[in-house]
């Protein structure tokens with residue numbers, strides 16, 4: 001059984017995105033409020049989502065963020081967003097059971113459909129502030145890159161933010177992989 005990637009606790013997440021030590025190109029991708037799905041679809045002939053893992057767990061079992069109470073069951077969805085069949089982004093989404101059972105059972109069944117397609121058509125969608133994090137060489141993300149034949153000898157950058165649908169929260173974390181081209 002695959003294990004969830006520990007990205008919530010294996011780095012420091014910063015709310016202040018003003019003086020992060022990345023290039024302006026990386027910073028522009030990190031802070032853009034638009035749908036990442038739409039941006040990747042625009043840059044590729046073929047866009048696809050590979051679901052790496054989807055499981056229900058809680059923070060006692062897995063290294064999840066501290067955004068949701070440890071007593072709450074959380075659906076965790078891990079995907080690769082691919083442009084022309086090459087993984088550009090690793091995304092991990094935490095969806096509390098409360099959000100699913102409120103009226104969003106379909107969130108358990110979106111499969112290879114991009115989550116963004118669902119979220120950005122929701123009229124009630126709100127997005128919280130974006131936090132950013134740097135993954136240093138040797139991080140769990142760099143190990144994932146190895147397995148994707150995207151060996152990487154520099155830091156990789158990620159962002160995360162809470163989304164709210166009818167005030168029900170979910171946490172979306174996105175890590176930009178080397179093939180995304182933002183580090184060139």
Ligand SMILES: C=C(O[C@@H]1C=C(C(=O)O)C=C[C@H]1O)C(=O)O
Pocket residue numbers: 034035036037038049077079081089091092093113114115116117119172173174
């Ligand atoms: C939130 C969005 O959805 C994207 C798609 C995801 C998925 O299918 O699991 C996860 C994170 C996002 O990169 C978006 O398009 O901005």
